[in-house]
Amino acid sequence: MRKYSFLLIIALSYGSLFGQSITDRELNELATKLVDKVNNELNNQNIAIADFVDINDEPSDLGRYIAEELSFNLVDRTTKFKVIDRTHFRRLMKEAGLGDKGMVDPASVQKLGRLEGITAILYGKLIPTSNTIKVYVKVVHLEGQVNEATVRGTITRTPTIDNFLGSGSSEPEKSAASQQGTTHRSSQSFVNENIEVKVLQCTRRGNTVDCEIEFLSKGRNDNLVLRTSQSRLVDANWNSYPASRVIMNGRQSSQQLNQPLAANQPKRGIISFGNVPASLSNAQLLEVNCTSLAAFTFTAQFEHIILKQ
Numbered sequence: 089m090r091k092y093s094f095l096l097i098i099a100l101s102y103g104s105l106f107g108q109s110i111t112d113r114e115l116n117e118l119a120t121k122l123v124d125k126v127n128n129e130l131n132n133q134n135i136a137i138a139d140f141v142d143i144n145d146e147p148s149d150l151g152r153y154i155a156e157e158l159s160f161n162l163v164d165r166t167t168k169f170k171v172i173d174r175t176h177f178r179r180l181m182k183e184a185g186l187g188d189k190g191m192v193d194p195a196s197v198q199k200l201g202r203l204e205g206i207t208a209i210l211y212g213k214l215i216p217t218s219n220t221i222k223v224y225v226k227v228v229h230l231e232g233q234v235n236e237a238t239v240r241g242t243i244t245r246t247p248t249i250d251n252f253l254g255s256g257s258s259e260p261e262k263s264a265a266s267q268q269g270t271t272h273r274s275s276q277s278f279v280n281e282n283i284e285v286k287v288l289q290c291t292r293r294g295n296t297v298d299c300e301i302e303f304l305s306k307g308r309n310d311n312l313v314l315r316t317s318q319s320r321l322v323d324a325n326w327n328s329y330p331a332s333r334v335i336m337n338g339r340q341s342s343q344q345l346n347q348p349l350a351a352n353q354p355k356r357g358i359i360s361f362g363n364v365p366a367s368l369s370n371a372q373l374l375e376v377n378c379t380s381l382a383a384f385t386f387t388a389q390f391e392h393i394i395l396k397q
Contacts, residue, residue, distance in 0.1 A: 110244050110373075113326060115154070118223060118241040119161035122210075125237040126227050130169040130208055135227070136177040137162070138211040150252035151214055154223070154243075158210070172206055180206065207231065216253060218280060219245055219387060244389075278388035282306045283349075283380050285388040288356070290371070291396045297321060297329075297361045299393075301376060305349040313379040314357055315344040318387065321361045322373040332362040349380075369395055 137159045140151035156174065163171050212225040221243040243249060278285045282305050290299040303312050319331035336345045336357035347355055359376060371393040379385045 110326075111157075111246055111249060114241065114243050115157050115161055118225070118239065119158055119165055121239045121241065122158075122162065122225065122227070122237065123165045125239060127166055127168050129229070129237070130227070133169045133207045133229070134172055134205055135162075135169050135208040135210055136172040136206045137174060138177075138209060140212040140214050140223075143213065143215050145213075148214070148252070150221070150249065153252050154212075154214065169208075177206070216245070219389070221245060221249060221253070276390065278390065280378075280386045280388070281380075281384075282308055282310060282382050283312065283378065283386075285376060285378065287374060287390050287393065289396060290374070290393050292364070292366075295362065295364055295366065296332075297364045297371075297395055299359050299361070299374065299376075300356060301359060302354050302356050303347065303349060303378075304354045305351055305380070305382075308351050308382065310349045310351075310380045310382050312347045312349050312355075313344055314347065314359065315377040315379070316342060316359070317344070318375065318377040319359055320373075320375050321364060321371045321393070322375070323365075323368055324370075324372045326372075329361045329364045331359050333360040334358070335360070364395075371395060 137155050139147050139155045142148050142151065159171055159174055208227060208229050210225065210227045212223060215222040215224070223241045223243060225237075225239045225241070227237040245253070276287050284304040284306060286302040286304075288300040288302055290297055292298075301314070303314075305312070314334045314336060316331035316334055321329040323329075332342060334341055334343075334345045334357060336347045336355070339345055345357070347357065349355060372391065374390040374393045376388040376390075377385075378388060
């Protein structure tokens with residue numbers, strides 16, 4: 089617990105403003121989903137929030153952090169059910185002989201009915217992929233062991249999240265859609281498996297912003313698809329401006345374009361964003377949705393993009 093507290097202080101003190109903001113927004117969205125699903129079912133109930141576990145049902149600093157943040161978010165969003173203080177929850181678990189770490193898994197949920205004053209439990213699992221953390225949440229009513237709600241969400245892997253993840257978790261999920269290897273970010277470059285994506289420049293034309301992108305397949309031939317869907321510019325207030333057009337090799341499309349990539353030979357394309365306010369000179373975030381044969385589907389992310397006139 090002392091190690092976790094120290095890591096939490098460091099992450100909140102020195103984590104980037106971008107990382108904290110996007111994580112807060114995604115946790116807020118997850119909390120809203122939960123409240124929408126369980127408000128009526130858990131009316132006048134006392135719900136405890138357990139530490140989230142990894143894919144091997146092991147505790148982690150990230151799991152404790154997510155549980156603490158969700159606890160605060162839920163308290164702010166509902167008056168129909170009561171969220172039990174997590175320190176009190178750990179004390180009750182210790183007194184009942186269930187450990188003092190505040191962590192449960194499906195095998196131990198049935199034992200929690202003996203805890204005085206707790207009528208429902210929220211617990212979950214975190215599965216890292218290259219760019220995000222998949223979050224799976226369950227809410228169980230303890231009296232009848234009834235699964236009241238199951239909610240899924242994702243959290244972007246920011247430097248703050250990776251600080252927690254590096255302090256203890258399982259290996260990333262190895263499904264076909266997520267075997268994306270090591271991801272590296274810098275101010276202008278994003279690497280996923282063999283594919284490197286660079287933002288060369290973003291230029292404004294009235295209310296349209298054209299971003300010139302360079303793609304490189306390292307060490308092997310590949311095939312890249314660049315999509316407008318889920319590609320966007322984001323300002324400091326988290327207003328999104330979706331992509332409207334992609335241009336590659338003299339071709340253009342409002343949906344997607346395919347580009348063969350020869351090994352170690354860069355190719356360039358343009359992705360355009362419409363209805364961008366004239367007052368926006370810097371984008372907080374640029375996301376480019378890509379697919380390749382070797383790297384599967386991924387979203388290249390770039391922070392603090394200057395929009396040239």
